[in-house]
Amino acid sequence: MAYNVLIVDDSNTMRKVILKALNLSGFAFGDCFEAGNGQEALNVLESHWIDLILTDLNMPVMNGWELIHHLKDNPTYGEIPVVLITTEGSETRLRELFQLGVKDYIQKPFHPETLRDVLNGIMEKPYA
Amino acid sequence: MLESIRKAAVSATLNIFETMYFTFLETMDGNGTLMEAVAEQEKQSDRLPEVQSPWVVKSEIHFIGQYSGLLRLCLPYDLSRTLTLNFMGYEDEVSESQILDMAGEMTNMICGNLFSSLDKTSVYLLSSPVSQKISLPERSKRIDSSEINLGFLTEGQLVTIDIQLNL
Structure with a gap:
């Protein structure tokens, strides 16, 4: 099964790097969509089927925290697995994000193998 | 306190360059050595403008927390272009906006x-x-005033990081 992925990051180059890492990782994905902030991500979700969201935290307009809150409050999108790809490493903040329903996180810098292992683990049981 | 920040900054920088940019850095020790290297690079760029671009990509980020202040990264423009190609996995050309975006992402990661x-x-x-x-002379003007100055070399090109702390 190939999953549709949404990459949310305000850095255009980082979105391309994450897409490159997805290609290198061997993770089975179908269509890949991009958004530069949380609001753009919500716009993509309105018009496309998304199975998995990879998001940064620090972004203008609508940051990752706000996006995660919006997703959690929306019955249509609330079950989509969310993985953070971020420089954030504070255990305190990550604990709060996991309580909001974030499935996992990958700290930048990362290897494609890390991305594959995390995503395969989540998509085997995405709603656990 | 400054020494622990310095060590953590060196470790983070080496790891990020290796993991995301496939580039190995050599660490330079001591501010004196760093200032000499910056001055030498300026001299070289005067002598060999066709070999080395006289431009530098500067990227700054502010941080607020247990320590607060500013971290500034400076990369030679030619090296920035190579790093952007490595980062994005491209083989031909990258735009200036992609180079600046890459430098910002690198600063954020560090x-x-x-x-x-x-x-x-x-x-x-x-x-x-x-x-x-920015220009090379502009970079050397900014380094003196910071609490922590770090220098790294890769293929003869100098990467500097300086951290200003609100003490």
């Missing part, structure tokens, strides 16, 4: 990793990085 490695429980707020192209 700052985030530096402070999370110092204390896993601390929470830091990071600003959006701001990147711009």
Whole structure:
């Protein structure tokens, strides 16, 4: 099964790097969509089927925290697995994000193998 | 305190360059050596303008937390172009906006990793990085005033990081 992925990051180059890492990782994905902030991500979700969201935290307009809150409050999108790809490493903040329903996180810098292992683990049981 | 930040910054920088940019850095020790290297690079760029671009990509990020201040990264423009190609996996050309974006992302990664490695429980707020192209002499003017100055070499090109702390 190939999953549709949404990459949310305000850095255009980082979105391309994450897409490159997805290609290198061997993770089975179908269509890949991009958004530069949380609001753009919500716009993509309105018009496309998304199975998995990879998001940064620090972004203008609508940051990752706000996006995660919006997703959690929306019955249509609330079950989509969310993985953070971020420089954030504070255990305190990550604990709060996991309580909001974030499935996992990958700290930048990362290897494609890390991305594959995390995503395969989540998509085997995405709603656990 | 300064020494622990310095060590964490060196470790984060080496790791990020290796993991995301496939580039190995050599660490330079001591501010004196660093200033000499900066001066030497300026001289070389005067003598060999066709070999080495006289431009530098500067990227700055503000951080607020247990420690607050500013982290500034400076990369030779030619090296920035190579790093952007490595980062994005491209083989031909990259635009200036992609180079500046890459430098901002690198600065963000260095700052985030530096402070999370110092204390896993601390929470830091990071600003959006701001990147711009500056001249070599402009870089050397800015280095003196910072509490922590770091220098790295790769293939004869000098990478500098300076950290200003609000003490």
